[in-house]
Amino acid sequence: MSRPEYFRVAYEINPWMRISHQPNLKKSARQWQELLKVLTRDAKVKVSLVPPVTSCPDLVFTANAGFISGREILASRFRYAERRKEEPHFRRWFNRQGYRVRNIPQGIFFEGEGDLLCHGGQLFLGYRFRSESKVHRVISAWLHERVLPLELVDKRFYHLDTCFLPLNANTLLYYPGAFDAYARRVIQSFAPNPVAVTEKEAVKFVLNGVVAGKTLVTNEGFSTKTKRMIRSQGFRLIELDLSEFHKSGGSAKCLTLYAPARRCDR
Amino acid sequence: MVSETVEVKGHIIDSLVLPKILDTILAVPSARFDIEDVRIGRKKSDTSYARLTISAPSRSVLDKLLLKIEQMGAQPTQIREVKLARAPKDGVFPERFYSTTNLPTSVYFRKAWRPVLHIEMDCAIRVEKATGRASTVPMSDAKKGDLIVAGQSGIRVTPLERERNREVFQFMASSVSSEKPKVRLIHALAEEMHQIKAGGGKILFVAGPAVVHTGAIPYFVDLVERGYVDVLFGGNGLATHDAESAILGTSLGVDLKSGKSTQSSHDHHMRIINRMRRLGGLRQAVQKGVLKSGLMYSCMQRGVRVVLVGSVRDDGPLPDVITDMLEAQNEMRRALAGVELAVMIASTLHSIATGNMLPATVRTVCVDINPAVVTKLSDRGTFQNVGLVTDSESFLRELARQIRNFPSFGRRPASKR
Helix, strand or coil: CCCCCCCCCCCCCCCCCCCCCCCCHHHHHHHHHHHHHHHHHHCCCCCCCCCCCCCCHHHHCHHHHEEEECCEEEECECCCHHHHCHHHHHHHHHHHCCCEEECCCCCCCECHHHCEEEECCEEEEEECCCCCCCHHHHHHHHHCCCEEEEEECCHHHCCHHHCEEECCCCEEEECHHHECHHHHHHHHHHCCEEEECCHHHHCCCCCCCEEECCEEEEECCCCHHHHHHHHHCCCEEEEECCHHHHCCCCCCCCCCCCCCCCCCCC | CEEEEEEEEECCCCCCHHHHHHHHHHCCCCCEEEEEEEECCCCCCCCEEEEEEEEECCHHHHHHHHHHHHHCCCEECCCCCCEEEECCECCECCCCECCCCCCCEEEEECCEEEEEECCCCCCEEEECCCCCCEEEECHHHCCCCCEEEECCCCEEECCCCCCCCCHHHHHCCCCCCCCCCHHHHHHHHHHHHHHHHHCCCEEEEEECCHHHHCCCHHHHHHHHHCCCCCEEEECHHHHHHHHHHHHHCEECCEECCCCCECHHHCCHHHHHHHHHHHHCCHHHHHHCCCCCCCHHHHHHHHCCEEEEECCCCCCCCCCCCECCHHHHHHHHHHHCCCEEEEEEECCCHHHHHHHHHCCCCCEEEEEECCHHHHHHHHHCCCCCEEEEECCHHHHHHHHHHHHCCCCCCCCCCCCCC
């Protein structure tokens, strides 16, 4: 994770961002602190912090730094120049932590865990708004795994992690409206139990949640029905107010990058 | 028929990427494909491969299709660098120059896609060899020896997505009709204008003299005073009749209060032009206290950037009117920087000229009593256009009324433009 010291809306690269609608610095610091506390204390997650950088307000959204497998990270290449400034900072940090940093071939965009998620041993890649479909081959060649590209069609859900939440090996929460018809079919054939949430829930970024063991940490906004379903799977649901980060188009998941202890821990 | 060979690689079977690409081609009735090679992986982690040749009756149909399937992961078998040719002399493009659209465009130069700056249709793309910077260049600005993009290869045009958060443009598609709920639409427009201003964007108005003839100036002035007009394009007629109504109370000789035309007033506009020419222009008339109200007066007081462009039928014209067309085009281009919304009212030629200069990402609203004008603007390739067939006075009256529900914006810092 990375402290939101310089967090602000400095440009508009997704429909949630409005320069005129700035996050409150104190409030965002408080919300972020609460997320950190819940993750470390309640979900028992070990968190490492990437130092914030003045010129990179979106560095807080560490999920977009890359995708980690074991001691290797496939580093992102951001679609927008505004965020490309973050790349060298992440690269340097991961290098120092002893990671082997792998690069994407020239001219292809990839935004890390924001668009690449694992569910039931299967990798899914969201593409079109940020990452590109063809990057799936790079990932596949690296991990020797099948990667299924899913086309995103709703700009509000520009990253896969805003509309696709693998809860455990069986259950996936997703918002069907964010995907094209082919992607919906792929999800239905490859996810054992896909559970659709409503648009009303999805726009609250409830699917941008962090799963740690049997704990799900997410922005508040799930319907009673979905909450009941989540709890019936044996999950503890911790709902937080992450409204200040929503102004930038991000939430709990975007604020964290998963570094599995072992390669197979996904 | 033109054709191109593309490759698709990866997990293209399970992910339905290949079926999707084939469906996309089949959806274009005139296009067809031949599968030249397919290799399907056996194990889960194996990748598959397909090579297809796609044919279409024209280059534009093929390019559009290629663009769509490229997003899905298909790639032309050879990635082609953009071709460049030197401009043979000043103001002339090389013979096979690529003519631009108003959509976001990139060129593949020295192994990287480079976004083209200052998007404008009907221009060429100039590439600077040293920096790789690509930008549009109008024909008249080309300099001998400039490197200009030629042919079709290595060019990528990105179609616009329909944005969901822009309510007014979602509410009304670009069809032109007089049968639309105008008050609701104008309300959505007012909201859009407020959002743009709040976000630091600029709003452009293009207006014809009918705005004066119909008596809409007070409402227009209200919008200016509230800070919702940053740039104004018009012609000799707009400024002349505005000054005429401000000083003499008539527009083309018709009394704006009584609606009557008097025998002695048919020459009012000529007298106004003559007076302005004597004073040196509108700004001087404001400074000397001759022009004390009206649209031009308010614009000058508020620091609105006004560009008046002449035409062959003009009387006078006013000294403020630019009569050199190339200079006028460049002045308009400069004024368009930062504009996010263009509202065009009762003006045909200036609207079309403006529409042609705008990138497709700028939203436009075209208001005219004549449906043909609205249609014509939509046909000129100006996307994201909302057309409204209505009288300019009733439009501006309603817009001014709606905008009062939103906060005003302060005077822009004085600039010496």
